[in-house]
Amino acid sequence: MTRRSDHAKNLSLAALAGVVSGAVFLATSELIALLVARDASPILAVGSFVIDVVPQPFKEFAIETFGEYDKIALLAGLGLAVVIASAIGGMLQFLRPPLGVVIVGIAGALSIAAIVTRAAVTPLSFLPPVVGAVAASVVLVLLTRRLRAWRVDDDGEQKGVDRRGFFTLVGVAGASAVIVGITARAVSIATSSVEAVRRALTLPAARSTVTVPTGAELDIPGVSSLFTPNDEFYRVDTALTVPTIDPNSWRLVIDGMVDERVELTFDDLLAMGLDEYAITLTCVSNEVGGDLVGNAMWLGVPVRDILRLARPQADADMVLSRSTDGYTASTPLESLTDDGLDAILAVGMNGEPLPLEHGFPVRMVVPGLYGYVSATKWLTQLTVTTFAQDEAYWTPRGYSARAPIKFSSRVDTPTSGTPIEAGRTPIAGVAWAQTLGIERVEVRIDDGEWMPATLSTPLNDDTWVQWFVDWDATPGTHYVAVRAVNKDGELQTEERAPIAPDGSSGWQRSLVTVR
Ligand SMILES: Nc1nc2c(c(=O)[nH]1)N[C@H]1C(S)=C(S)[C@@H](COP(=O)(O)O)O[C@H]1N2
Numbered sequence: 445m446t447r448r449s450d451h452a453k454n455l456s457l458a459a460l461a462g463v464v465s466g467a468v469f470l471a472t473s474e475l476i477a478l479l480v481a482r483d484a485s486p487i488l489a490v491g492s493f494v495i496d497v498v499p500q501p502f503k504e505f506a507i508e509t510f511g512e513y514d515k516i517a518l519l520a521g522l523g524l525a526v527v528i529a530s531a532i533g534g535m536l537q538f539l540r541p542p543l544g545v546v547i548v549g550i551a552g553a554l555s556i557a558a559i560v561t562r563a564a565v566t567p568l569s570f571l572p573p574v575v576g577a578v579a580a581s582v583v584l585v586l587l588t589r590r591l592r593a594w595r596v597d598d599d600g601e602q603k604g605v606d607r608r609g610f611f612t613l614v615g616v617a618g619a620s621a622v623i624v625g626i627t628a629r630a631v632s633i634a635t636s637s638v639e640a641v642r643r644a645l646t647l648p649a650a651r652s653t654v655t656v657p658t659g660a661e662l663d664i665p666g667v668s669s670l671f672t673p674n675d676e677f678y679r680v681d682t683a684l685t686v687p688t689i690d691p692n693s694w695r696l697v698i699d700g701m702v703d704e705r706v707e708l709t710f711d712d713l714l715a716m717g718l719d720e721y722a723i724t725l726t727c728v729s730n731e732v733g734g735d736l737v738g739n740a741m742w743l744g745v746p747v748r749d750i751l752r753l754a755r756p757q758a759d760a761d762m763v764l765s766r767s768t769d770g771y772t773a774s775t776p777l778e779s780l781t782d783d784g785l786d787a788i789l790a791v792g793m794n795g796e797p798l799p800l801e802h803g804f805p806v807r808m809v810v811p812g813l814y815g816y817v818s819a820t821k822w823l824t825q826l827t828v829t830t831f832a833q834d835e836a837y838w839t840p841r842g843y844s845a846r847a848p849i850k851f852s853s854r855v856d857t858p859t860s861g862t863p864i865e866a867g868r869t870p871i872a873g874v875a876w877a878q879t880l881g882i883e884r885v886e887v888r889i890d891d892g893e894w895m896p897a898t899l900s901t902p903l904n905d906d907t908w909v910q911w912f913v914d915w916d917a918t919p920g921t922h923y924v925a926v927r928a929v930n931k932d933g934e935l936q937t938e939e940r941a942p943i944a945p946d947g948s949s950g951w952q953r954s955l956v957t958v959r
Pocket residue numbers: 677678679680681682683725726727728767768769771801802803814815816819820821822
């Protein structure tokens with residue numbers, strides 16, 4: 445073998461030793477996290493940290509490109525980064541010891557830094573990365589010693605022994621890391637007993653229910669159902685892993701500019717009496733024609749009744765709601781106290797307790813405001829304050845502190861991707877103008893006249909309505925445009941706006957192919 449190819453082989457083996465040590469780091473820290481500090485998994489802490497610090501355009505890119513899989517994509521990217529860094533660490537340890545161990549130490553330090561930025565830090569939170577770094581360093585040192593002995597120092601028979609020693613250690617450490625790492629994570633998810641608690645939970649019956657009028661749901665294939673099933677409801681949040689809160693230990697603190705600080709248990713909240721509310725939720729990141737909007741039947745308690753217990757002071761103008769994972773939203777106080785607005789703390793969604801990913805056990809839902817300024821999931825605190833004094837999670841990240849929903853309309857069927865047959869076919873979709881209601885929806889084919897659509901019977905002014913027009917589709921490609929008019933008589937603006945800083949606008953115009 446030439447010296448050059450010898451060198452290349454040494455480096456690849458050193459890289460392999462590094463990758464195995466990296467796996468040992470992750471697996472050991474997952475195991476220790478499972479045992480002593482569940483929220484201190486280095487990979488998840490670093491992932492959450494990345495979510496909080498990446499610039500806004502990246503986040504938008506991730507949501508647009510990966511959609512619901514944005515978090516899986518992030519973890520895959522992080523995994524790749526770990527593999528590359530570990531391989532480099534292995535090569536450095538081989539060429540210039542102890543530089544590889546230094547890299548492991550840096551990884552441990554970065555993990556600790558990421559963990560302490562999380563909300564749920566405990567005195568034991570530093571243990572998983574520290575133990576992980578120690579275990580990884582030991583394995584890295586042992587492996588590079590063997591490798592050096594086999595490839596550089598030994599002659600003759602001893603070479604075979606060192607070679608076997610190297611590969612045995614690679615195999616044993618690598619396989620154990622994979623098994624321990626995956627098992628620890630799986631056990632951590634499975635033994636989060638909160639899902640079991642949720643399944644066993646029966647919420648009290650609603651004192652008042654929402655009557656769904658006949659004609660509220662159109663019978664047209666392809667149109668969004670009036671109520672969005674929970675498992676199809678869009679999910680948007682900054683939580684890399686879904687927070688798990690046991691309702692038995694849940695507390696809501698109402699503090700800040702109030703006459704009396706109040707603390708409520710889950711039972712206190714239920715004892716206030718639950719009512720049904722149909723409210724359509726919308727995300728500020730919803731593009732024109734997008735699907736980050738959904739309608740649900742919520743079961744909950746008006747926020748105004750809860751704030752009243754604490755008696756907000758006269759000069760307050762905002763409520764900063766906080767979730768267990770540190771996320772915050774700024775909601776105008778008057779949107780929560782107005783008697784005519786059904787801002788609620790929800791515990792139920794479409795007939796069951798809130799799903800974990802939609803905020804179990806308690807979230808806020810406010811008609812007419814984008815989710816990021818109102819719909820805090822995993823809610824634990826309501827701080828009465830002012831816009832001058834406090835800001836929420838998205839405010840320094842390029843989004844408005846106040847964000848009423850821009851009313852909009854969407855075509856559900858036909859879609860741009862699927863050609864349709866010529867002949868009579870319905871064009872149908874949904875339109876929403878939370879708190880005001882939709883007056884009218886109009887559809888235009890190509891450069892034709894705007895045609896009035898037929899609306900479903902509205903549930904209330906806080907929910908979307910379905911609409912349709914009967915179209916005699918002629919072969920070719922056609923532009924289908926839609927726009928709505930709200931009950932104030934305002935026409936949906938044609939002017940295009942991006943989602944930042946306060947929501948997209950414009951008319952949806954989609955190209956439909958007719959055969
Ligand atoms: N704790 C927490 N609550 C949150 C968020 C979040 O990131 N963390 N995102 C908000 C945003 S931007 C929206 S649009 C809604 C989405 O609620 P959903 O996931 O139940 O549809 O939740 C809001 N509540």
